[in-house]
Amino acid sequence: MTKIKVSIVGASGYTGGELLRLLLFHPNVEINQVTSESYTGKFVYKVHPNLRKATQLKFSSASELQQCDVLFLCLPHNSSQNKIDFYKSIAPKIIDLSADFRLKNQDEYEKWYGHKHVRPELLKEFVYGIPELHREEMKNANYISSAGCNATASILGLYPLFKNDLVFEDRTVIEVKAGSSEGGNKVNEGSHHPERSGVVRSYMPTKHRHTAEILQELSFGKNIQVHFSATAIDIVRGLLATCHVFLKKDLEEKDIWKIYRDAYGNEPFIRIVKENDGIYRYPEPKLLSGTNYCDIGFKKDENSNRLVVISAIDNLMKGAAGQALQAFNIMFGFDERTGLEFTGLHPI
Amino acid sequence: MTKIKVSIVGASGYTGGELLRLLLFHPNVEINQVTSESYTGKFVYKVHPNLRKATQLKFSSASELQQCDVLFLCLPHNSSQNKIDFYKSIAPKIIDLSADFRLKNQDEYEKWYGHKHVRPELLKEFVYGIPELHREEMKNANYISSAGCNATASILGLYPLFKNDLVFEDRTVIEVKAGSSEGGNKVNEGSHHPERSGVVRSYMPTKHRHTAEILQELSFGKNIQVHFSATAIDIVRGLLATCHVFLKKDLEEKDIWKIYRDAYGNEPFIRIVKENDGIYRYPEPKLLSGTNYCDIGFKKDENSNRLVVISAIDNLMKGAAGQALQAFNIMFGFDERTGLEFTGLHPI
Amino acid sequence: MTKIKVSIVGASGYTGGELLRLLLFHPNVEINQVTSESYTGKFVYKVHPNLRKATQLKFSSASELQQCDVLFLCLPHNSSQNKIDFYKSIAPKIIDLSADFRLKNQDEYEKWYGHKHVRPELLKEFVYGIPELHREEMKNANYISSAGCNATASILGLYPLFKNDLVFEDRTVIEVKAGSSEGGNKVNEGSHHPERSGVVRSYMPTKHRHTAEILQELSFGKNIQVHFSATAIDIVRGLLATCHVFLKKDLEEKDIWKIYRDAYGNEPFIRIVKENDGIYRYPEPKLLSGTNYCDIGFKKDENSNRLVVISAIDNLMKGAAGQALQAFNIMFGFDERTGLEFTGLHPI
Amino acid sequence: MTKIKVSIVGASGYTGGELLRLLLFHPNVEINQVTSESYTGKFVYKVHPNLRKATQLKFSSASELQQCDVLFLCLPHNSSQNKIDFYKSIAPKIIDLSADFRLKNQDEYEKWYGHKHVRPELLKEFVYGIPELHREEMKNANYISSAGCNATASILGLYPLFKNDLVFEDRTVIEVKAGSSEGGNKVNEGSHHPERSGVVRSYMPTKHRHTAEILQELSFGKNIQVHFSATAIDIVRGLLATCHVFLKKDLEEKDIWKIYRDAYGNEPFIRIVKENDGIYRYPEPKLLSGTNYCDIGFKKDENSNRLVVISAIDNLMKGAAGQALQAFNIMFGFDERTGLEFTGLHPI
Incomplete structure (x- = not known):
């Protein structure tokens, strides 16, 4: 071969x-x-x-x-x-x-x-690099531009809802909790261990550049807003996007389940994570270290029309290298999972 | 004496x-x-x-x-x-x-x-136990009920805005990042170190009971909603509330400054933390371990009417024991700061 | 097949x-x-x-x-x-x-x-389960008993020195730094996150049972002593054994290099890690999460006959499941590396 | 005044x-x-x-x-x-x-x-700055040189044994586990959070300069050796010195208790920490953050003449600033504890 x-x-x-x-x-x-x-x-x-x-x-x-x-x-x-x-x-x-x-x-x-x-x-x-949204274009593409890590988690979490016009887009609030590897390997004052350790640091409460990607992929021709913030926490790998959206009509959780299943049921790297018991009831980024999964969960607020969508990835994998390799596999007709089989560690 | x-x-x-x-x-x-x-x-x-x-x-x-x-x-x-x-x-x-x-x-x-x-x-x-809101009542009170930790940070962060009717209350989204001491000293499956370490755990995306206190203290006679979620992270002490509010009119950051200064300028335990440079530009809970401070910062989104208010406390201090002692000092006419002078450690 | x-x-x-x-x-x-x-x-x-x-x-x-x-x-x-x-x-x-x-x-x-x-x-x-010491016996064995994790790191670190009679055995001091997964998945008071987080806990300064395995494998017919202690630190996976041994004769580092190369040069899961520069100059357990490697390094004290041998493994892999699978591969004649190819993450 | x-x-x-x-x-x-x-x-x-x-x-x-x-x-x-x-x-x-x-x-x-x-x-x-050893000299001193943090913990842990000629000095092995604040506030490649986080880094297996101070203070006129190593772990403040010493005669733990009580019974900042049950049975540096205590514990090996002495301090307090202030208080005749009353946090 x-x-x-x-x-x-x-x-x-x-x-x-x-x-x-x-x-x-x-x-x-x-x-x-x-x-x-x-x-x-x-x-x-x-x-x-x-x-x-x-x-x-x-x-x-x-x-x-x-x-x-x-x-x-x-x-x-x-x-x-x-x-x-x-x-x-x-x-x-x-x-x-x-x-x-x-x-x-x-x-x-x-x-x-x-x-x-x-x-x-x-x-x-350039084809925008999230396979779940642009798989067909990738098959014949010569140029692919991989998505930003925060954008990837946010877009994958919200795509089925926005595509189906189920939420008031402009009310969306996305809060990403991010690890230190997102900042790259260059030393700086803020990455000094005694200063970076244990932080809950509001490093980008507004104006995060990944917002632009989210808007591009989720607007579907409309002129929409989303409200994005990022907080740095004491992890190295992984990010969690907590997305607060407000439903246009009264959907129950089983309706939401169906929407996500329809959108992602055949996706090799998306898992709907929503358990009624146990300690890992929602997506948890630490379980994803080294994997290409995007885990997505949600919870409907009983007191309002808010739906909380929770999306987790390994920023260096599904948020960067893994996503790129998945796109590569599509480009060349290989099984998308090739080289991306690692299932993650527990405990870690 | x-x-x-x-x-x-x-x-x-x-x-x-x-x-x-x-x-x-x-x-x-x-x-x-x-x-x-x-x-x-x-x-x-x-x-x-x-x-x-x-x-x-x-x-x-x-x-x-x-x-x-x-x-x-x-x-x-x-x-x-x-x-x-x-x-x-x-x-x-x-x-x-x-x-x-x-x-x-x-x-x-x-x-x-x-x-x-x-x-x-x-x-x-019972007087609700946040001194900054109920000081006068406390002076003659016999019974005080200390506030919940997440409620304390959220209420103190948002009080000046809600009191002055500056935001669309129902659009408010509050996201708390919390440490493990909030769960108390009883061992449980979720607090087991290999499982709790490194988590970004959506432990209460909706229905957190502290929401009720926030509504009580911030409604000012109206019937309002706020949207609260809590995420557990790998710290022991401290919490950060990231509060997304949407302004009714176009206020600049200097206007916001004035509003907070008017509300809290004389408060011994509230600090407005908002720096243009350095690595501690916004409130940071790790700096508050052992102190009774509530640090509050904010950032106006240039692209929308969103204001992000960031509020940090030590959950066991300003969120519990410190708050109670401050109330005690008021009750008995002592200097409010008595016994609460510790200024926190850096680095930590 | x-x-x-x-x-x-x-x-x-x-x-x-x-x-x-x-x-x-x-x-x-x-x-x-x-x-x-x-x-x-x-x-x-x-x-x-x-x-x-x-x-x-x-x-x-x-x-x-x-x-x-x-x-x-x-x-x-x-x-x-x-x-x-x-x-x-x-x-x-x-x-x-x-x-x-x-x-x-x-x-x-x-x-x-x-x-x-x-x-x-x-x-x-039962054949004692460290492949590097008992490979031949394993090939025909029906029963294998995998080694303790602390014992594995200690034995692999010291084996070439003890086998070649190069050290005063009785003066050996071994200090293991261990993660919380070593204690298993049962919750206990000491594993409660607020109590376990950030610890440097002398949980077994003497009498650790793994000492018996070390003595068994390193005594070579003599009646020897080694002095073992274990300290729990704030990691989940991985352990580092710092072994202080005292040389019988004046060996230089290049001699030590040769001794380890002779012992382990063909071993698929042992790496000698000893760099003159960079930040990962000696074995580092976090790099081994999910891998079956035992990384071994050493440093000769210029002021005495002390040699510090540093040995790191993932306690759940080379210290347990990985070691067992390696033994299984040997038992059945498969390539020893089958199923154990994961090379570990960086950063992590 | x-x-x-x-x-x-x-x-x-x-x-x-x-x-x-x-x-x-x-x-x-x-x-x-x-x-x-x-x-x-x-x-x-x-x-x-x-x-x-x-x-x-x-x-x-x-x-x-x-x-x-x-x-x-x-x-x-x-x-x-x-x-x-x-x-x-x-x-x-x-x-x-x-x-x-x-x-x-x-x-x-x-x-x-x-x-x-x-x-x-x-x-x-210059008077060497450990008050417990040089209090009288400090009272009339004009110049004091504060001790190194690793040296302070090691010396205080071993002083009563060496002074009373109870151990074979040359067999002593000291292993310090240290936090990142020990390296100061200057950023470097090794202090970059993704690289420093989670480490068990053998940063100074031999040749640590603090060894010279230990030798100076513990030699009592003899020509002795001690064997010192330092390992960096994922904490910011605090250090634990695990000291392995070998007793010249057969002392029981109650004898050791008496020796430490005689040496430190009246010391305001030394606590003997040795419990038979509970989870904090030996000194634990995280409990000392912000305090001036040196906590010392020990365990006698039942199988040999080894005694493990465990000594913990906050490197920035008893290992630096707190020690200096204690010396200042002695110099000027103030109560030694003035300004050093903070008792530390739990949980933390």
């Missing part, structure tokens, strides 16, 4: 490392190159110590990139767009994990990111 | 232990008795190891209670109301830290607590 | 759940039954929520056990020995994960466990 | 901030100046957010230092010795919290610190 030759640009970061970990065990993949400008020439396990004994690969410089079948871009935001022609010359297919090509509307990009987009004409060439 | 003789009923729990810690160092207080049915005859430091070398007190049984000046009741909910006549016979003044006498309306009590109130005629004798 | 039919007795605990997780993905295994007396008839994912969507298995009662090829016993200590005849009647091969058959010497068992062994004549039928 | 005028040099670090917190509430102290070169002109609460509303002090530059009664030096190591004449010109009494003047022997300093001491003739002018 011929293997797909892939390279990862920016493989020394957390997202790149996670993708590399997955690709090393993918039966249809041959890793061609992994690049890092800071660690060129070094063994990847020096940066990703979990890969000791798993690989003898070394980092290359992006300038040494050779032709391959697929290029994964795991670069900081605002990098891909500046060198996109070069990357296109390296591989016919690109999966970009940065924010550069997520938004289809140039104005929205510039509003939320605060600077001009260098290549706005390419925005529409 | 004559000291006030106080006894604590139910002193082996977390709230009772915290209150005991505070009272031991209060210059105007003499501790008469501390009761525990499970630990009668044992040294209190066997249960509260932080009090080693601080006291040689032993637990008594409640049946041995002697006359004193004030009785603090730190019992499980639904206990005080059943023996209230006995407690009244012991002391002329009572501060109850349970939920039994918080709600003034019997129907509301029965709706949220799911059972009949045994002594509904007494509900109105 | 015919699959091996296996059953797990006591599959609702942490060790049994971990083993089940591994076996579900083992290509040569068919899971016949998993038993639990408390959860008979319940879906296993109710107890092991990480297995949602991975299996529809339900728990049986041990009394319903059917014939199979291998029985894994994941019972509390002092259970296997009482029903061993029954288990032998169910399957020709047994891998016992409890402590019942680890010690070959009946007197030692009774000294450390404080009670009579019911079937001492069987002690010698 | 005239207050003592004190200034803190280097008050923006963790140790300086902790000292400032204590001094602000000391009834006999007036804070003159607090210096920081990086934050000159800024409010101290911008750096120490726990001091919001507690003080309106601003940082000065050390170049602006005015005459005062006592100078506390909270500088990085190797700073005090270079400007000691200047500091002496500012205040007649100095308490240095760095390592510069801890060792009395110049050769030892240079061996462990790897560079020349600039002012070796001053080494003997």
Whole structure:
């Protein structure tokens, strides 16, 4: 069997490392190159110590990139767009994990990111990377832009409700609880352990850029608002989105069940988690570490028309590398679950 | 100087232990008795190891209670109301830290607590225990009912806005992130360390009983709704309430500042925390461990009329024992800060 | 290909759940039954929520056990020995994960466990379950007794030194730092989150039963002592053994390197971890969550003949279920790594 | 009453901030100046957010230092010795919290610190800062050098045994488990939260500089060795020293009790912690956060002559700022406990 030759640009970061970990065990993949400008020439396990004994690969410089079948871009935001022609010359297919090509509307990009987009004409060439919403487009796509982690959890949690026009969109409040790996591997004052440990830090009460993606994917042609906040807590991996929506008509929980089952019943990576007893009655991100699942639960308020939708993912997996690999599998016609079988640990 | 003789009923729990810690160092207080049915005859430091070398007190049984000046009741909910006549016979003044006498309306009590109130005629004798809202009543009160911890943070965060009729009350969404000490010192399946560690657990997405207190204190004669959820995270002490409110008119942040300053400018235990830089820009519960502060911050959304109000307390202090002691100080005309001077640790 | 039919007795605990997780993905295994007396008839994912969507298995009662090829016993200590005849009647091969058959010497068992062994004549039928020491015996074994987690890390860390008679055995001090999953899934006062969180708890400064296994495997016919202590810290999975040994002759670090390379150079699950720079210079248990690795490092004291040997494992994997599966693979002639390929997460 | 005028040099670090917190509430102290070169002109609460509303002090530059009664030096190591004449010109009494003047022997300093001491003739002018060992000298001292945190816990734990010649000194193994605040407030790769969280990191298996202090204080004229290692764990404050010593003669636990009682019976900040039941049977650093206690416990091994001594402190309090304030109180004849009354929190 011929293997797909892939390279990862920016493989020394957390997202790149996670993708590399997955690709090393993918039966249809041959890793061609992994690049890092800071660690060129070094063994990847020096940066990703979990890969000791798993690989003898070394980092290359992006300038040494050779032709391959697929290029994964795991670069900081605002990098891909500046060198996109070069990357296109390296591989016919690109999966970009940065924010550069997520938004289809140039104005929205510039509003939320605060600077001009260098290549706005390419925005529409990229398929937005959530497989559950864009699977068909992905099958023939050359360019995919993976979704933001907070956006992924929020969109997957709310999609069936918004699509079916069941909620007052503008009243939606989304509160994400996020771990420290979301901030990447660069040290900063706020990530210093004595300061970051034990926090419940309102790091982005308004203006989070992922809001723009949520609006794009959930507006269905309308002009809607959603109200997003993010709070950092003392976990490393994982995020939970608690989404408060207000129903237009009086639905019971069994109706909601049906709506979610209709939307996601065949999805390999979505689980509806809603138990009446036990201690894991709703989605719990710690159970998802290393998995590609998005777990979704909900609870209807008996005293009002509020529905609380709870959505959990591993930000580095379903929120980044796992999502990208799932898209890759779709792109090439592999079983979507290939390389993504890990079921998570308990206890952890 | 004559000291006030106080006894604590139910002193082996977390709230009772915290209150005991505070009272031991209060210059105007003499501790008469501390009761525990499970630990009668044992040294209190066997249960509260932080009090080693601080006291040689032993637990008594409640049946041995002697006359004193004030009785603090730190019992499980639904206990005080059943023996209230006995407690009244012991002391002329009572501060109850349970939920039994918080709600003034019997129907509301029965709706949220799911059972009949045994002594509904007494509900109105108790002053609701948040000093910032009920200071004048406390000065002449004999009976005070301390507020719930989640309610305290939510009410203090929202009071100036609701009182001045600045928000659409029914759209309010309150999301509390809570620590494990809120659940008390009784072991249960969900508190087992391997299961409780690292969680982001939606333990009460709807129907949290503290909602009733919030409605009581913030309705100002109207019939309002608020939407409350609570998520358990991996901290022991402290809680953060993230409150999403929607403004009736277009207020700028400097207007909001003024409203909070007017409401709380002279309050010894409320700090407005809102910085433009640094890593502690908003309230942070870990900084409040052991203190009686309620820190309040806010952020106006530039894209909508949403205001995010962020309120943090130590649930065992301002949310329980500290609040009760502050009320006690007011009751007896002491400086409110007496015994509550601890300013918190950093780093922690 | 015919699959091996296996059953797990006591599959609702942490060790049994971990083993089940591994076996579900083992290509040569068919899971016949998993038993639990408390959860008979319940879906296993109710107890092991990480297995949602991975299996529809339900728990049986041990009394319903059917014939199979291998029985894994994941019972509390002092259970296997009482029903061993029954288990032998169910399957020709047994891998016992409890402590019942680890010690070959009946007197030692009774000294450390404080009670009579019911079937001492069987002690010698069980091969002690560390593959790196007993691989050849395992190939033809019918009965294997998996090693204790603390013992596994300590023995693997020290084996090359003791075997080669390089240290003063009696001066050895071993200090294990352990997570809360080691205590199993039964709630107790000490495992209550507010009490267990943040601890550095000297839970077993002396008399830890795993000491007996260390002595058994490292004595090589001599009468030796080692000094073992265990401290509980705020992690769930993983343990680190810091072993202080004193060298009989003046060896340099490169000599030590050679000794470990000779002992473990071909071992699939042992990695020598010793870096001169970076932040993961020595073994780090958090990197091992879900993996079967034992990482071993060391540092020679320049001022004395002390060598500090550092050994890390995941207590539920290499310290229990992973070790048992590795032994199973050896028993049946499979590649030892089958089902144990997971390389661990970073960051985590 | 005239207050003592004190200034803190280097008050923006963790140790300086902790000292400032204590001094602000000391009834006999007036804070003159607090210096920081990086934050000159800024409010101290911008750096120490726990001091919001507690003080309106601003940082000065050390170049602006005015005459005062006592100078506390909270500088990085190797700073005090270079400007000691200047500091002496500012205040007649100095308490240095760095390592510069801890060792009395110049050769030892240079061996462990790897560079020349600039002012070796001053080494003997400084009293080593552990009050329990040097109280009498402190009463007339002008210069005190506070001890290292790991050294403090180790020395206090072992002092009664070494002083009474009860152990084979050279066999002593000390294992410290330490929190992240020990590393100070400077960000580095190893303190990045995703990397530092959950670690059991062997950061200093050998060669820890605090070993030199332990040797100095415990040698009593002999030439001894002790074997020290330090492991970083996921706590912020606090450290536990597990000390393995080997007794020269057969002492029972009640004999050991007597030895510790004789040594520390009247000490206000030492507690012997050794319970037969309960969950806090030995010293536990989390209970000590914010306190000046050193808790000491022990366990005799029934199978050998090993005694495990367990010693816990808050590294920023008894290991730094609290110790310094206790010495200050002795220097000026105040009750040693003044300003150090905080008894610690439970749960935490």
